[in-house]
Every structure is written in structure tokens, then in C-alpha cells.
Amino acid sequence: MDSLTEQDHFVTVEALARKEGQELAIPRGRLLVAACQSGSQLAEKVVKRYRALLNHMGSRESILDLLNIDKRFSDSETCVRLEEHVSGSDAFLFQAPFDPTREFSIDQNYMAFLIATRALREHGARHITGVMPYLAYARQDKPTKFTREPTTARLMADLSITAGLDRLIVWDPHCNQIRGFYGAMPVNMLESLTLFIHEFRNYKGRDDVIAVAPDAGASKFVTHFGRALNLTCAIASKYRPEPETVVISEIIGDFRRKRIAIILDDMISGGGTIDALIRKLVEEKNIQEIYLGVSHNLCVGKAYERLKALHQNFGLKQVIITNSIPQTKQFMLLPFVTVRCLSEFLVKTINRIHHERSVSQVFYRPGHERVLELDL
Numbered sequence: 001m002d003s004l005t006e007q008d009h010f011v012t013v014e015a016l017a018r019k020e021g022q023e024l025a026i027p028r029g030r031l032l033v034a035a036c037q038s039g040s041q042l043a044e045k046v047v048k049r050y051r052a053l054l055n056h057m058g059s060r061e062s063i064l065d066l067l068n069i070d071k072r073f074s075d076s077e078t079c080v081r082l083e084e085h086v087s088g089s090d091a092f093l094f095q096a097p098f099d100p101t102r103e104f105s106i107d108q109n110y111m112a113f114l115i116a117t118r119a120l121r122e123h124g125a126r127h128i129t130g131v132m133p134y135l136a137y138a139r140q141d142k143p144t145k146f147t148r149e150p151t152t153a154r155l156m157a158d159l160s161i162t163a164g165l166d167r168l169i170v171w172d173p174h175c176n177q178i179r180g181f182y183g184a185m186p187v188n189m190l191e192s193l194t195l196f197i198h199e200f201r202n203y204k205g206r207d208d209v210i211a212v213a214p215d216a217g218a219s220k221f222v223t224h225f226g227r228a229l230n231l232t233c234a235i236a237s238k239y240r241p242e243p244e245t246v247v248i249s250e251i252i253g254d255f256r257r258k259r260i261a262i263i264l265d266d267m268i269s270g271g272g273t274i275d276a277l278i279r280k281l282v283e284e285k286n287i288q289e290i291y292l293g294v295s296h297n298l299c300v301g302k303a304y305e306r307l308k309a310l311h312q313n314f315g316l317k318q319v320i321i322t323n324s325i326p327q328t329k330q331f332m333l334l335p336f337v338t339v340r341c342l343s344e345f346l347v348k349t350i351n352r353i354h355h356e357r358s359v360s361q362v363f364y365r366p367g368h369e370r371v372l373e374l375d376l
């Protein structure tokens with residue numbers, strides 16, 4: 001048991017030296033936060049918060065930041081330049097491969113990430129951890145039977161390893177098995193359970209509330225959520241007769257006396273899943289209020305119109321999303337949408353990795369009541 005973490009979620013060399021009699025030494029080298037253009041907004045928030053915590057703890061540790069390190073040449077090639085010495089550093093490289101607020105494509109952003117990784121590697125960074133909260137291509141995790149698609153998620157892992165990456169931090173990836181594509185490389189898959197338990201803590205134990213999984217993929221997650229907050233759970237059966245159409249054939253669960261539904265899902269893409277599910281909950285299960293927690297909002301397709309219509313006509317009261325993907329103004333201005341910043345989680349995770357401490361200890365685990373102190 002890591003006694004220090006039971007009291008302090010943020011670690012400094014001074015605190016370690018005091019509590020464990022260690023020397024003032026940082027095992028992994030100087031802390032560096034680097035970011036490609038699309039990852040810079042989040043990286044900046046993380047650096048600000050990290051520095052504030054160092055300051056609060058009275059630590060002399062420092063953190064070097066190198067933001068917006070990628071440029072495009074006129075022929076569209078990507079070029080990465082590091083303006084500072086990085087040799088021997090413990091580098092955390094931020095990128096948002098999907099960024100609906102900029103003109104760069106996922107492929108350009110991924111390429112920038114790979115080139116930046118290689119730049120850090122060739123210039124002597126001791127450790128390179130990618131921070132990619134939304135892991136693009138994770139949905140292409142298996143070849144389909146009839147249309148001869150490749151396992152593209154595996155290819156992305158191979159490219160990252162070849163570029164020189166030696167650790168990865170992601171937020172609630174579409175499928176957890178993807179971890180195996182990275183072989184022996186540590187991958188920290190931060191799950192959003194801690195966030196949603198915190199967000200919906202006021203509903204704990206209420207017998208008029210039901211937690212709903214939109215499909216089989218979300219059921220395990222919703223079950224953990226339901227157990228943590230002592231709520232009944234339901235699971236919907238979903239299929240897509242064609243790409244943009246979603247049908248919820250049934251919702252399995254005990255809806256007697258239920259008035260409020262909390263839906264949790266990993267992502268909103270076009271919003272078809274949420275649309276079909278909420279309509280069915282209202283029309284067939286007599287649900288009057290709906291709350292939605294989603295890890296990634298892609299800001300694409302009809303999602304904006306659908307959420308607005310669900311809010312106006314189908315009792316959708318609040319949508320909680322994160323900035324794992326840079327959010328467009330359009331979504332951020334919707335009064336019933338709350339965008340939670342991931343910086344608090346990332347600061348704690350980076351701090352724990354930097355000091356070679358357990359990351360999972362600062363996240364919710366079933367059976368452990370002590371969870372991350374959230375200051376969102």
C-alpha cells in the first residue's frame with residue numbers, strides 16, 4: 001500500500017523526501033509538457049494547474065512547456081521544431097487527433113503526433129508519453145468480415161511504437177482490448193467512472209432513478225456506475241439497419257416507479273443512438289427527466305440539432321461531456337451542455353507517472369470509497 005497516496009494525491013520531491021526519507025531526486029528526468037497545435041489548449045491548462053499545485057505545495061520542482069510545436073509547409077508537409085533542449089526529459093506529448101475547431105484532418109494530426117514523438121526521441125528525451133485523450137481510430141479495432149478492412153487501430157499502435165513512443169495516456173477509449181496492440185508499452189486508460197460518479201453523486205440511492213446503457217458495450221460501465229451510486233440499471237438493445245440509422249429494439253430493466261434516467265455512453269457521434277434511446281425511454285418507459293454523461297463528443301453530423309430537439313421536447317435536462325476533443329463554440333453555448341475539463345485528471349496522472357507512483361490509486365475503484373478529490 002502506498003501510504004503517501006492515502007493522504008496526498010499530488011506528489012512532490014520535497015513531500016517524498018519528508019515522508020519516506022528519500023533524497024531530493026526526480027527519477028525520470030525533468031518534466032516536460034510538449035504539444036502539437038491541436039493538443040495545446042488542453043496542455044496549457046494542465047501546465048497551469050500543475051504549476052499552481054507545485055506552488056501550493058511549496059515545491060521547487062519545475063515544468064517546461066513547449067506548445068504548438070508543429071507547423072505546416074506550403075505543400076502541406078508537417079514540420080516539428082523543438083525550441084528548447086529536451087535531452088534527459090520526462091516528456092508528455094499532447095495531441096488531439098480529432099479537432100473540429102481547426103482545419104487539420106485526423107490523419108494530419110496523427111502524423112504531427114508521430115513526427116513530434118520522433119523529434120523528442122531523436123533529441124534525447126528520456127521518456128515519451130503520448131497524451132491523446134480521444135484515441136482516434138480506436139473504433140477500427142478489428143477487420144470486418146466481408147469488406148476487407150484492416151485492423152487500423154493496430155497500425156496506429158505500430159506507428160506510435162516505431163516513432164519512439166514509450167507510454168500512452170488515453171481517456172475512455174472505445175474498446176479496452178486495444179491495449180494489447182501496444183505490446184509491453186504501458187497504456188494508462190483513464191476511465192470516466194470517477195467523473196460521472198462525482199457528477200451524479202446527488203442521485204445516490206434514489207429509487208426513482210435508473211442508470212441506462214445504450215448498448216451492450218456500455219453495460220459493464222453502467223453496472224459499475226449503478227453499484228457505486230446504488231442505482232438500478234437497464235440496458236438497451238441497439239442495432240443499425242444502415243450507417244446513420246439507429247434502432248433501439250428494447251430496453252431491458254425494471255422501470256417501475258422510475259422517473260429519471262441517467263444515460264452513460266463513450267461517445268456522441270451523429271447523436272442517433274441518444275436520439276433513439278431517449279425517445280423510447282420517454283414514449284415507452286414513462287421517463288420524464290433525462291441526464292446524459294458522455295466521454296467524447298465528436299461535434300459532427302446531426303448531433304447538435306438532435307440534442308437541442310431532445311432538450312426541447314423529450315426531457316433531456318443536462319448533457320455532461322468533456323474536452324477530450326476540442327469542443328466547438330456551438331456546443332459550448334448550449335445552456336444544457338456542461339463541458340468538463342480533463343486537466344484535473346491529467347495533472348494527477350502525469351504527476352503520478354512522473355514520480356513512479358500508482359495512477360489507479362487516484363481514480364475510483366469498486367470497493368474503495370476514497371476517490372480523487374475533484375475540483376472541476
Ligand code: R5P
Nearest residue numbers: 266267268269270271272273
Ligand atoms: C457505439 O458503440 C458507441 O458507444 C456510441 O453509442 C456510438 O458511437 C454513438 O454514435 P452515434 O451518436 O452516431 O449514434
